[in-house]
Amino acid sequence: MQHARCTIDNKVWEAEHFSVLLEPNLENMRRNLVCAECGEFAWFRRASRHGRPPHFCAHHMDNCGLRVEYVAIGEQRDDATTQEEELNAGDSIIVHLDQEHGGQIDVNELQHPPTPGVGSGGRAFVVPGGERETAQQFTMRRILLRLVQSPMFRNSNRQLILYRKDEEVLVSGAVRDVVAGFMDITTERHSERQMLYWGPIASAGMTADGKLWLNSSDRHQGVSVAIFDDVVDEFLKMFGVNDLEDLTGAHILVAGTCYYARTGKPVIWCGSPRYIVVRRYRDARLQVGI
Known part of the structure; x- marks a missing residue:
């Protein structure tokens, strides 16, 4: 995307002209960019070591005339539908932070959403202080995917428990109360x-x-x-x-x-x-x- 609007001066900037702004002016203005047409969050990327010129990108509205399809690296295109269906399961969400491994952000890794009760996707946990219930083992990556895709999930009462290690709880509560x-x-x-x-x-x-x-x-x-x-x-x-x-x-x-x-x-x-x-x-x- 070659153009974006800066809300500081309300000017539509061309990427090459924007790239030569002096710091800290550039830093300030790049935090105030929106799509010139739909007004959604936009960002600026400097010229890359791979030879790509400076350019803008944006998370456009669906009906935006400047909309470009962006792919989230490491996910399948049909993940959204599958994830929405899982929201109806009502299971608690368990995350063990000591098992998080990060990952190469520039590598396509196909991630299939777990099926409750099958393999590592569904396990039985005893939640401290509560009754035995079915809970799904999640990762931070899967939680973020749902937050981006689903307003329903952001406002849900699904119970979320993050363990720092073993049974040491870091965060616990309904998604809408412990995620912001x-x-x-x-x-x-x-x-x-x-x-x-x-x-x-x-x-x-x-x-x-x-x-x-x-x-x-x-x-x-x-x-x-x-x-x-x-x-x-x-x-x-x-x-x-x-x-x-x-x-x-x-x-x-x-x-x-x-x-x-x-x-x-x-x-x-x-x-x-x-x-x-x-x-x-x-x-x-x-x-x-x-």
Whole structure:
């Protein structure tokens, strides 16, 4: 996509002209981009080492005339239908964070949704303090997939339990109570609260103290996810990130605590690469790895 609108100056920018803006002006403006036609979240990618020129992308509305099909790397095209059907099962969701393995974000890995009661897709768990019930073993990646695809899931009463290790519970409760989109974060409900947070990333960068910052758009309250300096290298290796531009436009899901900076901006601290997952997109017309 060659053009996008910046809500700061309400100007429709051409990608090459946008790319020569000086920092920090470019950084500020790239957090305020929308599709020039439908107004949905857009992001900017600088020229790549593979020879791709600077360009814009967006999560367009279905009826947008500029709509381009984007493929979420590592998923099948028919996943959405299958996932929606599973929402009616009513099973609890179990996630063991010590079993999260990240994954190469630039590799197509076919992931078939588990069938309850078959193989590793459905297991019986005893939920502490509750009665024996059927629960599905999920990963952070599968939870993020559902959050992106399904408003029904975001607002559901399905019970979600995240184990830090063994039987040590990190997060527990109904999805709608323990998961928050960046746009929905409030001081009253989320300040200093440990839960799951998710949303899109407009830019990523390192600070002098070695932390990696994943920054959302101002439209999404300018939420930033801070990955501690002592786990940055592990995070980048875990997700196969060689260029921070690979993270722009991605959706992320992170288990962490939300704090408010002096500027009033929400900041979510992530202390382990196993507590975060990245869902990256590419143009369906392009080859994987470009």
